[in-house]
Amino acid sequence: MNREKVIFKSLGYNLVGIIEYPKIMPAPGMILCHGFSNTKEDCPLLKETTKMLIDNGFITFRFDYFGSGESPGTMKEKTISILEQNTKDAIDFFLPNEKVTKVGMWGRSLGGTLVALCGSDPRIPVTIIASVVFFMKKVFNKRTINELVKKEEEMEQRGGRLAGTGHYKGEYGLNDLWYSECEEYEDKLTKSLEQMSRVLILGTSPDEKVPSENSIAIYNIVKNSKEIHIFGNTNHAYEGAENEALSLIRRWVKIHLRR
Secondary structure (H helix, E strand, O other), rough: EEEEEEEEEEOOEEEEEEEOOOOOOOOEEEEEOOOOOOOOOOOOHHHHHHHHHHHHHOOEEEEEOOOOOOOOOOOOOOOOOHHHHHHHHHHHHHHHOOOOEEEEEOOOOEHHHHHHHHHOOOOOOOEEEEOOOOOHHHHOOHHHHHHHHHHHHHHHOOOOOOOOOOOOOOOOOOOHHHHHHHHHHHHHHHHHHOEEEEEEEEEEEEEOOOOOHHHHHHHHHHOOOEEEEEOOOOOOOOOOOHHHHHHHHHHHHHHHHOO
16 A cells, blocks of 8 residues: 655645555545544544545545644634645645546544535536535534533543544633534535535434434435435444445445546
């Protein structure tokens, strides 16, 4: 397996990513987008999906969003519009790679939301979104986030973290601009999803952070070539359901993202 550390520009910032190559190339590629509090290294399902894709002949590209991992910024400096532009710039960076024949996208939690925002790009023929946030104003309202912050602080005092929470930078929480942008992004998501096809949607129930109603709403909006699976008896990190999720992802990309 060949592994290449890369840096690409987005809004003037140097974002850090990793491209990994299979044995045989050229090959189709997948961009993998991590969740809000995660990084390219600790996002649930991301590294497992990366390995599975490479083993099955796909090129993978995962990166740290602004405010995460090796990229600049802190958690509280993130805005939806910044992360949306990061995603668009990642697509523009990866697509010209001469070893890549075509490009699909995978995203978990907020990463899935960002994939949904950009998945209507005609250059992206297939998308996979897991535990995606659709009801932005409901999931990201101040009361809910403050409760999560309190639970997170209590968990950290006991040496743990809430399921799906990664190694975030700086203080846990959101800024005022994030909340105000939620007002417009549900409409943007709807318009993008209406144009998408070949969408695999995964969800978990119960899910303390992103209830499965978000995944169901997205399934109902996408018009063509779609599939949904809601996993029970697990959590936002897909603990115990990893192998089944990977099997569904592998089948979807083999059908819809061939060489």
